[in-house]
Amino acid sequence: MGKLYVVGLGPGDYDNMTVKADRAIKSCGSIVGYHVYVDLIKDRYPEKKTLTTPMTKEADRCRMALDLARSGETVAMVCSGDSGIYGMAALIYELRGEDREPEVEVIPGLTAACSGAALLGAPLTHDFAVVSLSDRLTPWETIERRLESAAKADFSIVLYNPASHGRPDHLRRACEILLRTLPEERPCGIARSIGREGESRELLTLGQLKDASVDMFCTVFIGNSATKVAGGQLITPRGYRDV
Amino acid sequence: MGKLYVVGLGPGDYDNMTVKADRAIKSCGSIVGYHVYVDLIKDRYPEKKTLTTPMTKEADRCRMALDLARSGETVAMVCSGDSGIYGMAALIYELRGEDREPEVEVIPGLTAACSGAALLGAPLTHDFAVVSLSDRLTPWETIERRLESAAKADFSIVLYNPASHGRPDHLRRACEILLRTLPEERPCGIARSIGREGESRELLTLGQLKDASVDMFCTVFIGNSATKVAGGQLITPRGYRDV
Numbered sequence: 001m002g003k004l005y006v007v008g009l010g011p012g013d014y015d016n017m018t019v020k021a022d023r024a025i026k027s028c029g030s031i032v033g034y035h036v037y038v039d040l041i042k043d044r045y046p047e048k049k050t051l052t053t054p055m056t057k058e059a060d061r062c063r064m065a066l067d068l069a070r071s072g073e074t075v076a077m078v079c080s081g082d083s084g085i086y087g088m089a090a091l092i093y094e095l096r097g098e099d100r101e102p103e104v105e106v107i108p109g110l111t112a113a114c115s116g117a118a119l120l121g122a123p124l125t126h127d128f129a130v131v132s133l134s135d136r137l138t139p140w141e142t143i144e145r146r147l148e149s150a151a152k153a154d155f156s157i158v159l160y161n162p163a164s165h166g167r168p169d170h171l172r173r174a175c176e177i178l179l180r181t182l183p184e185e186r187p188c189g190i191a192r193s194i195g196r197e198g199e200s201r202e203l204l205t206l207g208q209l210k211d212a213s214v215d216m217f218c219t220v221f222i223g224n225s226a227t228k229v230a231g232g233q234l235i236t237p238r239g240y241r242d243v
Numbered sequence: 244m245g246k247l248y249v250v251g252l253g254p255g256d257y258d259n260m261t262v263k264a265d266r267a268i269k270s271c272g273s274i275v276g277y278h279v280y281v282d283l284i285k286d287r288y289p290e291k292k293t294l295t296t297p298m299t300k301e302a303d304r305c306r307m308a309l310d311l312a313r314s315g316e317t318v319a320m321v322c323s324g325d326s327g328i329y330g331m332a333a334l335i336y337e338l339r340g341e342d343r344e345p346e347v348e349v350i351p352g353l354t355a356a357c358s359g360a361a362l363l364g365a366p367l368t369h370d371f372a373v374v375s376l377s378d379r380l381t382p383w384e385t386i387e388r389r390l391e392s393a394a395k396a397d398f399s400i401v402l403y404n405p406a407s408h409g410r411p412d413h414l415r416r417a418c419e420i421l422l423r424t425l426p427e428e429r430p431c432g433i434a435r436s437i438g439r440e441g442e443s444r445e446l447l448t449l450g451q452l453k454d455a456s457v458d459m460f461c462t463v464f465i466g467n468s469a470t471k472v473a474g475g476q477l478i479t480p481r482g483y484r485d486v
Contacts, residue, residue, distance in 0.1 A: 018353065093365055094473060122336055230341060231341050235336045
């Protein structure tokens with residue numbers, strides 16, 4: 001019986017991987033993943049076999065990785081960002097069910113809430129909510145309710161999957177919901193292609209965000225009532241009284 | 244003029260640091276931080292000067308780091324977990340104000356939401372809210388409102404700072420608020436001393452969590468309506484339809 005590592009790669013560059021993630025991949029015979037993520041790292045591990053599946057074949061990909069591990073291989077299933085946060089770790093455990101074999105180890109990675117916040121300044125110094133705008137697996141009504149609740153409770157908000165080819169207007173719809181509660185001038189930021197070619201950042205207001213152009217490589221940050229821009233950085237003060 | 248790196252160490256062990264965090268600390272002359280975090284890493288960087296301040300002196304610590312960088316030093320201010328999420332990065336930017344000097348670079352690290360989730364299984368595969376139970380800098384009423392909103396909108400919830408010497412009963416109070424909305428049997432988990440000596444995990448229900456013993460080295464996870472335990476792991480399914 002082999003072992004299956006579910007590895008969070010972080011944003012995609014080697015520098016933002018953890019020491020443990022790098023070591024786990026080096027110890028494996030095969031790398032399994034969505035082809036975009038496998039392509040990000042395969043040049044660094046040229047001696048490994050790679051197995052990829054298309055984006056919507058998540059369960060097939062996980063079954064393939066579990067089968068390989070059952071057959072005796074040490075396998076790295078790679079995920080961008082964290083392997084748990086919107087990643088494959090839960091699906092691996094779900095498919096393994098009540099069996100304790102093959103052995104599974106989840107190796108966390110930097111999720112875009114952390115890496116995107118660092119690119120924009122420090123917008124997550126206080127309580128925050130993370131919401132995916134993808135309604136492929138979640139009813140839009142649930143997303144809407146979560147956005148509304150998060151705005152009303154003054155959370156900073158991080159939006160994952162703000163757009164894709166199939167849903168180009170989700171960010172606009174999300175902003176319209178948030179603007180029922182939050183002011184137009186609320187400071188926001190977009191982190192694009194974090195740690196990859198074309199990395200960039202944009203600071204803007206919630207009113208401007210409604211019309212911003214985003215794609216699946218963007219992560220969006222909406223400040224709380226204390227968030228401000230200082231020295232070109234988007235920051236949410238924690239509230240230290242002696243500042 | 245020197246440079247100030249605000250470095251997220253992750254949970255505390257070398258393996259869970261990023262390649263970039265390790266390289267940044269190696270490039271520095273001095274390490275500045277709360278003594279508990281500096282102690283975690285100083286043996287690995289024995290040639291560095293270390294400067295520490297007590298826990299409640301955050302602004303003094305940041306001013307010391309900024310002054311050192313202004314005097315020409317390359318300085319690493321270290322934070323446990325991520326340097327942005329409840330970390331020092333915002334305070335550094337706030338104290339620097341509209342100046343662009345000294346140069347500041349925020350290097351993100353694994354926050355306890357990621358590392359704790361990996362220890363417990365995969366409880367954060369869907370939308371989640373992060374709430375600190377420390378009322379040192381936040382009115383308890385704000386914390387209460389956020390907990391209530393997160394529960395009503397069916398977020399998974401991560402609790403940071405669930406207790407300290409000065410507020411031993413905050414977790415119980417938080418659970419009482421959550422139990423107004425959520426059932427006693429809701430699956431939960433406690434991650435203790437992640438990546439450090441004494442690391443351990445506990446799966447329990449929300450009803451049991453109310454009476455659980457926690458300290459400042461614990462991170463607490465409360466599942467959403469889909470969260471379950473399978474194969475000894477706390478998992479929140481994303482909802483893939485072909486499973």
